[in-house]
Amino acid sequence: MPLFINRDQIFAHQVHLLEHKLRSKEERILELETENAILHLRLAECLGKLRREKEEETKAQKNHQNQKNSQKITQSALAKLLSEVQAVKQDLSEVFGVYVNFATELQEKSKELQEKVEHASSVLKGHRGDDVQSLQDHVAALECSLEEEKQKCREERQRRRELHNTLVELRGNIRVHCRVRPVLHFDHVQPSTLTTGPALSEEVVYAVSDDTVLVNCMKTGIPVQNKMFEFERVHGPEDSQDAVFEEVKPLLTSLLDGYNVCIMAYGQTGSGKTHTMMGSQPMKEAQQGIIPKAAAELFRLISEKPAESHTVEVSVMEVYNNEVFDLLARDEDRNSVDQRRDIITTSTGTSQVTALTYEPVSSASEVMQVISGVLKLRARCPTLVHTDSSRSHLIVTLTISSNSPNALALARRLQSAKKDMQRSTQREWWSPRCRRANPSARLSSDELFASPASSPCHSPCHSPCPSPRPSISQAPFKTKLQLVDLAGSECVGMSGVSGAALWETSCINRSLSALSDVLGALAEQRPHVPYRNSKLTHLLQDAIGGDAKLLVMLCVSPTQRFITESLQSLGFGTRARQVQKEMPKRKKTPLK
């Protein structure tokens, strides 16, 4: 074996050894690093465990604290409960004490009552039959006197109403009657799904007494507000055509006494104006309105006068789109001709329609024949509210010419009686002193119309007696009865009209608002009254502001659907009542 080992070989061997050592060191380092990593992992695990345990411990501590708190609360609640139980126990014992006392008292009282009943029944048993009879007689007498008192009360109310009417007449107020119609089929409409609040067909306008109307104003979320309106007379849905006419009838007597009279129906479309003025189909007597009934009453009154002392003429006009039309105008062949007419103001300041046709009539049926003959010419149009809506204002005028000496005498007496009343009113005719001295002192129509010689002075008051009656013109006179069926005010949206009908609606609404303006000016006694703002007010100038007796018949729908319009009509009536016109004057217009 060669002994020569060179330095390179030794060096290489050493390098090899060192390399080997290094590799094993490196392996060891790797091992240690792995161990270290494992230890790190373990440490992390332990730390996590430790943290979780700590959290659990905190949780447990919290729970423990909560438990401690709720224990405390429960303890205090228990203590409270205990004290309440003590108090209830105390109360119960007190109540029991009261109950025991009450029961004893009740027992005593029932005993007492029983004794009294026994005593009363023994007393009753002891009574003789005729005593019972006298008791029954007494009760009957009491009932009778109660009935008498009721009758007196009714008479007193009637008298008060008459006095009120006289006062209205003396003051020259416009009379306002109101009629609330029944709920009808067209009041029922399908409610919109969006609308809330009261149903549209719900009744909200009521005639609560014979002079008061009540309106329930309902809005969602607001308490119901009641509004009251007072008029000279209020008719409810159950009131018949006859009942309505009965209240109007006295005006017809005035007509023959020499006064101009105007009866005008006002109200929203479909509220019953035409029903009230003309009547409804089928036109049986019970369904006749004011116009046929007034014609009948007028001719009945005339029949009581000397023969041929009165003549009557009828004219029929309509105001349509602010134009006056003479519905009786005919050519020689009795065909309708252009019926447009003008209104002029005469030298005496009254309004007059030029070339108006007057038809002489001698009975109520003739009057109705003439009117029915031309009513078909009246403008009508179906609307969403009313299928047979009148689109014009209708004015029927009955002109009565009187040359009766009786009527003249009557008129003369009336004139002077009225003057006396007026004078004594200014003096204290209504004073409590006068009324106390003779509570029944009121002028009946007989006294009013009696001649001075036969008219005793009823007033024992110290005011001087009326002076001798002044004499007036003996000339024959004419009076007018104007019966007006106004077109209905209406909301364009609700009536659903368009085109020509929309123009009609606008004309109707404008003329009605002109009427309202005239009443406003009169009520406030303004120096200028705008009669000429519309043909309607110009035509009715004498009736509204002149010396005629004017009655406004307000027609009102009863349901929520028309509440805005009803309130507007009731407001119009209230405004009309505030007007103090000239005192009605007897006519002295000479016959032409």
Ligand SMILES: Nc1ncnc2c1ncn2[C@@H]1O[C@H](COP(=O)(O)OP(=O)(O)OP(=O)(O)O)[C@@H](O)[C@H]1O
């Ligand atoms: N008091 C009432 N009793 C029974 N039915 C009534 C009453 N008032 C009105 N009516 C009926 O209601 C409907 C509408 O009435 P009317 O034609 O009189 O309304 P209007 O006020 O004249 O309407 P417009 O102004 O649109 O002409 C009619 O069918 C009528 O018969």
